[in-house]
Each structure stands twice: as C-alpha cells, then as structure tokens.
Amino acid sequence: MLNGTITYWRQQLTSGAITPTELVQEIARSMEERNPDINAYLSWDTEAALAAAAQADLSKPLGGIPIAVKDNIAILGQPTRCASRMLENFISPYDATAVARLNAAGAIPFGRTNMDEFAMGSYGQNSAFGDTQNPAAPGHVPGGSSSGSAAAVAGGMAIAALGSDTGGSIRQPASHCGVVGIKPTYGRVSRYGLVAFASSLDQIGPITQNVEDAALILNAICGHDSKDSTSSREPVEDFTAGLGKDIKGLRIGLPKEYLTSGNSPAVATALQQSVQKLTELGAEIVEISLPHAEAVVAAYYIIACAEASSNLSRFDGIRYGYRAAGTNGLDDLYSKTRETGFGPEVKRRIILGTYVLSSGFYDAYYAKAQKVRSLVAGDFAAAFGQVDLILGPVAPTSAPRLHDDSMTPLQTYLADIYTIPANRAGLPGISIPCPVAEGQHPVGIQLLAPHFAETRLLQAAAALEKAFS
Amino acid sequence: MEASTLIDVAYIAKLAKLELTAEETARFSEDLNQVLAYVTQLEQWDTTGVEPMYHPLPVFDALREDTPGSSLSNEAALANAPAQEDGQFRVPKVVESAH
Numbered sequence: 001m002l003n004g005t006i007t008y009w010r011q012q013l014t015s016g017a018i019t020p021t022e023l024v025q026e027i028a029r030s031m032e033e034r035n036p037d038i039n040a041y042l043s044w045d046t047e048a049a050l051a052a053a054a055q056a057d058l059s060k061p062l063g064g065i066p067i068a069v070k071d072n073i074a075i076l077g078q079p080t081r082c083a084s085r086m087l088e089n090f091i092s093p094y095d096a097t098a099v100a101r102l103n104a105a106g107a108i109p110f111g112r113t114n115m116d117e118f119a120m121g122s123y124g125q126n127s128a129f130g131d132t133q134n135p136a137a138p139g140h141v142p143g144g145s146s147s148g149s150a151a152a153v154a155g156g157m158a159i160a161a162l163g164s165d166t167g168g169s170i171r172q173p174a175s176h177c178g179v180v181g182i183k184p185t186y187g188r189v190s191r192y193g194l195v196a197f198a199s200s201l202d203q204i205g206p207i208t209q210n211v212e213d214a215a216l217i218l219n220a221i222c223g224h225d226s227k228d229s230t231s232s233r234e235p236v237e238d239f240t241a242g243l244g245k246d247i248k249g250l251r252i253g254l255p256k257e258y259l260t261s262g263n264s265p266a267v268a269t270a271l272q273q274s275v276q277k278l279t280e281l282g283a284e285i286v287e288i289s290l291p292h293a294e295a296v297v298a299a300y301y302i303i304a305c306a307e308a309s310s311n312l313s314r315f316d317g318i319r320y321g322y323r324a325a326g327t328n329g330l331d332d333l334y335s336k337t338r339e340t341g342f343g344p345e346v347k348r349r350i351i352l353g354t355y356v357l358s359s360g361f362y363d364a365y366y367a368k369a370q371k372v373r374s375l376v377a378g379d380f381a382a383a384f385g386q387v388d389l390i391l392g393p394v395a396p397t398s399a400p401r402l403h404d405d406s407m408t409p410l411q412t413y414l415a416d417i418y419t420i421p422a423n424r425a426g427l428p429g430i431s432i433p434c435p436v437a438e439g440q441h442p443v444g445i446q447l448l449a450p451h452f453a454e455t456r457l458l459q460a461a462a463a464l465e466k467a468f469s
Numbered sequence: 470m471e472a473s474t475l476i477d478v479a480y481i482a483k484l485a486k487l488e489l490t491a492e493e494t495a496r497f498s499e500d501l502n503q504v505l506a507y508v509t510q511l512e513q514w515d516t517t518g519v520e521p522m523y524h525p526l527p528v529f530d531a532l533r534e535d536t537p538g539s540s541l542s543n544e545a546a547l548a549n550a551p552a553q554e555d556g557q558f559r560v561p562k563v564v565e566s567a568h
Contacts, residue, residue, distance in 0.1 A: 093545040186525040200524055229531035230524075298508040309485060316486070318558055323551035330563050335488035347487055348497055352504060354485040355476050368511050370521030375514060377522055409500045410507055426525025451526065 002030045002156045006065055006213040009159055013064045020053035020064035020108070027066050027110065030157045038133045040142075040151040040158075042071050043079050044111035052108040060106030062220055067102055068111040068152045068161035072119055073204060074193035075099050075109050082195050083127035084117045086321045086341035096193020097228065098162060098204045098221045105220035113148030113161055117343045118312065119169055119197045121145050122412050123400065126345045131402060136178045137441040140399035143173030149207045150177040154442075160208040160217060164194055166201045167300055168394070168419025171431035174207050175394035175444025178433045180461075181207045182214045185451045186426035187232035190225030198307035199230075201300075201423040211432060211462040215239040218454060234452050242459025248282030250460060252447075253387035257293035258418065264397040270434035270443045274391060277467040283460070286387050290379040293421070295372050300420045301413055302356050302369035308346075309353025315341060348409065377425040380448075389460055390448040393418045394431045398441040418446060428454050430461045435468050476501050 004012070012018045018026075028046045035041050049066060056064040069075060072082045074092035076099075081087040099109050116126035124132040124147025134142040135155030142151040146163030150173035153161050163170040165183035174181025182205045189204040196202060206217035216239075223236045254275065263271070275285050317323035317337030324336035342350070356365035383390060395415055400407070422429035428451070431444040445464070449457035478498045482489045489497070543556050552559035 090549050093541055093548060226533060230526075232526070292514065295511060295514055298511050301504065302508060302511075313486075317551060318560055320549035321551070327561070330561050331486070332488075333561055334486040338486055339488040339490075342487075344493070344496075347489070347493065348500060350485050350487065351476075351478060351481050351497055352501055355481045355501070358481065358484060365508065365511075367521055368516065369508075370523055371516035371519040372511055372514050374519050374522040375516065377525070408503060410503050413504070424525070 002027060002159065004159065005209045006062065006160055006216055009065060010063070014058055020056035020058070021050060023064060024049045024053045024066055024108065024110065027158065031111065034155055034157050038135055038151050038155050038157065039114055039130050040132055040148040040155060041068070041111045042081065042083060042114050042129050042148070045078055048078070049108050049110040056108065057106050061216065062102065063106030064108070065106070065159060066108045066110035067217070068113050068149060068158035069099060069109045070146050070149050070161070070163050071112045071115050072164060072195040073098060073162055074195075075112070079112055080195065081112070082118045083115045083129055084341065084343065084346070085128045086315050088128075088322060090321055094193065097190035097225045099193065101221045107220065111152065111158065113146070113152055115147055116145035116345070118195065118308070118346050119145040119164055119166055120308070120345050120349055122168070122172060122415060124148070124151075124173070125403065126343055128343055133402075134177055134399050137176070137399045139402060140441060141176065141402055143176035143399060145169040146173050146181070146207060150174050150179055150181065153177070153179045153207050153209060160206055160213050162204060163207050164202060164204050165423065166197050167304060167416050167423050170205045170207060171419050171429055171444070171446060172395050172416070174431045175433070176399035176442060178442030179207055179209060180211055180214050180430065180432050181205065182218070182430040182454075183422055183428060184218060184222065184454055185232070185428045187230055187234070188222045188428070188452070188454070190228040190231045192225055192227035196311040198304040199311065200307060201304060203423070211430070211458055211465050212240065212243055214430070215243060215458050232452070237455055239454055239458055242455045243462045245459055246282060247278070247460050247463045250283040250389065251286055251387040252278055252283050252460070253286050253288035253383050253390045255288050255290045255293060255383070255390065255392060257290050258392045262396050263393055266398055266436065266440060266443050267393045267396060270445050271391070271393060273434055274445045274464060277464055278391070281463050281467055285391075288383045288386060288390070290383060290421070292372065292375045292379050293417070296376055296420045296424055297414055297417050299369040299372040299376065300416070300424060301352070302365050303373065305349045305353035306357050306366050307353070309350045309357065312346070312350055317341070373424050376421060380421065380425045380427060384450045388456060392446050392448070394444040394446045395419070398443050422448055426451060428457050430457055432461050432465050476505060
C-alpha cells in the first residue's frame with residue numbers, strides 16, 4: 001500500500017530519497033498486490049512506465065509522478081477500451097491532450113483504470129471486465145463511472161488519477177471512496193482523446209488524495225487546445241494561488257431544495273458539519289433557492305442519452321473495435337456487432353437516446369429538455385449573483401451495497417440529482433471527504449463555483465479540508 | 470406526449486442498429502417505460518419563450534486557418550480495423566452485382 005500525496009513524493013524525488021524508477025516499481029508492486037482484490041485497473045504497462053521514469057525530468061512540476069488514467073482517455077500505444085467488449089483489442093494510435101499535457105509536465109501516465117462501460121453508470125458495476133471494489137467500504141460500490149480511478153487512489157494503488165465526469169462520474173466515486181475529485185468548468189480541459197459519451201457535458205478532471213494535488217494536476221492539463229474547438233480560451237491561472245488563504249467573508253449558498261428527507265442521516269450530518277466549519281472559518285452561509293432542482297435528472301437523461309446514441313453510432317464494426325463474425329450483409333454486421341459488443345446499460349441508453357430523437361418525439365423530449373436546461377442554468381446564474389460558492393451533498397447516501405438488485409435503473413439515475421447540475425450548467429464542482437465516525441463509510445461534500453472560478457473553489461475546499469483534519 | 474406513451478423498443482432497436490434478444494426487448498421496455506413516465510414531469514415546467522441551451526457556454530464558430538498538418542499514417546489508421554485489405558477497410562459487399 002502506497003501512501004503520500006504528489007507533494008510528498010515530489011519532495012522524496014527531488015531530495016533524492018527515491019528515484020522515479022523506484023517509485024514506478026513501488027506502484028507496480030502495490031498494483032500487483034492489491035488489484036486482484038479491488039480490480040481498480042484493467043491493465044498497466046510497467047515497462048513503458050519504467051522507460052518514462054528513466055527519462056523523467058524532475059525539474060518539471062509533476063516530474064517523476066506516475067498518474068493513473070481512466071480507460072476512456074487515450075494513451076498512445078496502450079489499450080483504451082472504455083471497459084467495453086466493443087474495444088477489447090483497441091490500442092490507441094494517439095495521446096489524449098490531457099495525457100500529452102501530463103507528459104509535458106513530467107508526469108508518467110501509468111495504468112488504465114476500470115470504469116462503467118463507456119462511462120455509463122454510477123456504481124462501477126457496468127464494466128465488461130468485472131466490478132471494482134470500494135477499498136474504503138468493503139462489499140459496497142466504489143461509485144462510478146470513474147470507479148477504478150477513485151478506488152486506485154483510495155486503495156493506495158495510485159498517487160493520483162484522471163477521471164471523466166458527465167453527470168458526476170468524478171465527484172460521486174470520490175465521495176464514495178473518501179478521496180477528492182474535481183470536475184472543472186466545461187471547456188477547461190480539452191476533450192480530445194476522451195471517448196465521447198455526451199459531448200456537451202463530458203469533462204476530464206483529477207481524482208486525488210487532497211485538494212492541493214487536484215490543483216497541481218489542473219495546472220498541468222487545463223487550457224485551450226486547437227484539437228477541441230469547445231475548449232476554452234480563458235487564461236489558465238495558477239490554481240494553487242488560493243490554497244492556504246482564509247475564506248473570511250466568502251458567501252456560500254445552501255440551496256433549500258437540497259435539504260430533503262431523501263438524504264441519509266450520514267449525508268445530513270456531513271452537510272451540517274460543513275456549514276458549521278465554514279461558519280467558523282468566517283464564511284457566511286446564505287440560504288438560496290434553485291427552483292428547478294427537481295427537473296435536472298429528467299432533462300439530463302434525455303440529453304445525455306440523445307448525445308450518447310449519436311456518439312456511439314461510430315461503433316459499427318468497420319474501422320476499429322469488435323466485429324461480429326458470420327454476418328449476412330452490412331446491416332446485419334452492424335446490428336450483430338453492436339448487440340454483442342455493447343453491455344446492457346449502454347444498449348438501454350442508446351435505445352432511450354434514439355427514441356427521444358426520433359421523429360414525432362423530438363420536440364416533446366429533446367427540445368423540451370434543452371429548454372429546461374436553460375431554466376436550470378438560469379437558477380445558477382441567479383444564485384451566483386448572490387453568493388460566491390454553493391454547498392451541497394454529492395450523493396443522497398454513502399456507497400450502496402454491491403449488486404443491490406432492488407434498485408431499478410430509474411432509482412439509480414435519481415441518485416445523480418446533486419452532481420448533474422454542474423454538468424448541465426457547465427460549472428466547476430469539487431467533492432471532498434467529510435470526517436465520519438469510526439466504521440462508517442466515506443461521505444463527501446460538494447462545492448460548486450461560477451464558470452472558471454476554480455481558484456476560489458479550490459481555496460474554499462482546501463480551507464474546509466484543513467478544518468476537517 | 471402522454472404519460473401512457475409506450476416505447477416500441479423493437480422498432481427503436483432497429484433504428485439504432487441493435488439486434489436485441491426477446492428477453493432484452495422485454496426488459497428494456499419495462500425499464501424505459503418507467504423512465505419515460507418519470508421524464509414526463511418536464512411538462513410541468515413552463516418553457517414558453519425559453520431558448521433551448523444546446524451548449525453550456527456561449528461558444529460560437531471556432532474557425533482556424535485551413536493549413537496542412539500531420540495526421541495518422543495509413544498504417545496507424547488501419548491498425549485497429551477488424552478487417553483490412555490493400556491499405557483499406559474491408560467491408561461486406563454493399564452493392565448488388567448486375568445479373
């Protein structure tokens with residue numbers, strides 16, 4: 001089991017206490033030892049990591065630091081399978097921009113983390129290559145869809161990891177595993193090389209052991225990219241700039257719609273503790289309202305599935321990926337390839353997405369959902385006229401039990417109610433762990449900020465993290 | 470749009486080029502009718518005069534100079550192809566031969 005943050009290992013590396021090669025070997029050892037039980041990784045290439053370690057430039061900000069990468073973010077020459085049979089034999093012919101930028105900052109991308117297939121799922125149970133266990137809550141789900149990234153960091157098998165977040169897929173598993181996860185503002189990080197699920201919602205971000213590490217990774221991966229025309233030209237500041245500064249006078253909104261009996265006692269307690277600590281730190285807690293909070297899940301699943309049904313049409317058995325054998329003609333090849341290559345949740349969402357986009361239903365579902373999305377974004381715009389940040393839960397409960405078959409798909413979708421709004425409105429959001437009683441499972445708390453206000457978001461998260469420790 | 474609208478999963482699967490089993494068709498019908506019944510709640514929100522929001526940020530046409538650059542080699546582009554021949558993707562015959 002590997003302990004220590006990026007900052008810690010950077011000190012060890014630059015002081016010569018450990019070499020980059022030894023650090024890679026250390027991580028490989030913990031992978032070999034723990035992964036058979038946790039299944040956080042689908043694959044790892046120790047040889048490639050050792051070759052990179054031998055060349056590591058310790059003068060760079062992340063020099064010599066291995067970072068795990070979710071299986072839907074491309075790494076040149078390595079499998080990028082999205083935990084799907086469809087891409088079982090796929091080897092990426094290029095690096096995602098986020099990965100290229102990690103390399104440029106001296107980091108060593110190491111290990112492909114397990115996930116819900118094509119990032120569709122909340123529990124890490126939709127992988128074609130087996131469930132991921134929650135190292136912090138045995139017998140319970142790690143959350144999803146960045147299940148392996150969160151479990152690897154929580155389980156001492158990675159110093160830090162990249163995940164992706166379309167409706168909470170970084171923040172929710174971070175919450176369930178007791179680690180930190182941030183979804184940056186839409187457009188902060190290039191999506192080039194991130195296998196598309198819902199392009200207007202997807203965003204790459206880090207899962208780390210603390211807030212400072214998240215800031216360090218954001219410093220490396222953010223910024224405009226000519227290969228992603230939706231990436232933002234907003235200047236990239238030093239995201240560590242606010243760390244350690246006090247938050248006196250900061251106005252933090254608490255949406256009254258989020259204080260419901262649907263939250264478990266542990267989540268309600270976490271929220272109360274956060275309010276108390278933030279008040280002690282000199283922040284002002286302001287009750288706000290998000291009148292369309294209830295509408296977000298319905299609108300989200302329509303839009304996300306519609307975009308997914310279009311994005312996943314590229315998996316047709318022609319240019320890459322799986323192709324069914326013994327088919328009769330092109331249509332039969334498409335249909336049998338997709339039937340065998342995709343798992344059940346992916347098919348369910350493709351069907352829903354195809355339906356809401358189909359003739360006669362488009363206005364009633366898709367156009368309506370996009371209008372409701374405007375209302376949700378309007379709620380946040382109004383709220384941020386009053387407050388600097390918004391506080392809320394990450395999920396209504398701590399991690400559910402693995403394979404709780406009593407949950408219908410609809411019930412699992414509804415559990416995304418607190419994480420979806422950030423994606424809907426393009427806002428940055430962070431999940432940090434709250435203190436829990438001995439034997440209790442991890443519970444995180446979420447802070448949301450206006451577009452491009454990551455520095456303020458990280459400042460407040462770091463202050464709260466310190467107050468909790 | 471009525472709450473009682475039933476999704477014809479078999480038909481939609483055909484549109485989506487998915488050859489579902491009978492068991493999947495039955496299961497997805499049940500799951501998705503439940504989801505659709507839930508999403509009809511969107512009707513309760515008045516969106517008269519509200520512009521749809523297709524993108525989270527106001528991003529307008531992002532144009533760049535059309536200049537030649539490097540791209541994947543033919544070999545790299547074909548490396549993941551399930552079937553290839555003569556530097557091209559091999560696919561089943563799509564044009565009927567003349568008799």
